[in-house]
Amino acid sequence: KNEVEQSPQNLTAQEGEFITINCSYSVGISALHWLQQHPGGGIVSLFMLSSGKKKHGRLIATINIQEKHSSLHITASHPRDSAVYICAVYKGGSEKLVFGKGTKLTVNP
């Protein structure tokens, strides 16, 4: 079983919809990282969080350490949000990230 699981694997939405992508992990962590991978392959860091909630523009990330779960929300989704969203965790005491397989989001106009 993977240490980091994301759901759903694929998500299709209409422009303007509220999007939620989930990440569950089975190990103790020191921090969780949300990343966005564009169709060309480049990866951009969205958030790193170890507790609570962070917001940047239309993106919101939350984490519940007790439940070992994080969510990435996108409000008022737009076709330019179409990408693969990746969850990764720093396991406690490690300098290495462990990655989920990603969620492919397609937002249709």
Add this chain to the structure above:
Amino acid sequence: DGGITQSPKYLFRKEGQNVTLSCEQNLNHDAMYWYRQDPGQGLRLIYYSQIVNDFQKGDIAEGYSVSREKKESFPLTVTSAQKNPTAFYLCASSILGNQPQHFGDGTRLSIL
């Protein structure tokens, strides 16, 4: 602007040939990483380095080699011992201490 530069964007390898992927960063980051991405799988760590002249194997180091002679540079060599080298390779860097990693745009390696 600071960032990570990977080159080339596309690379083709003949059977039995070694190839080297370049990764340069001007972010003054101490830590650098090489990942491999295959369809349907999460990124997997090949090698990482936290300081010049030192590096550690990741989860899939067999068939790969690296060097870290300068803080800015962390080249990856895919050797002929790597039997399935076709993949997308990503380089990343970060400040030490579980900080956000910054990624390059990747190199796509294919076998001729």
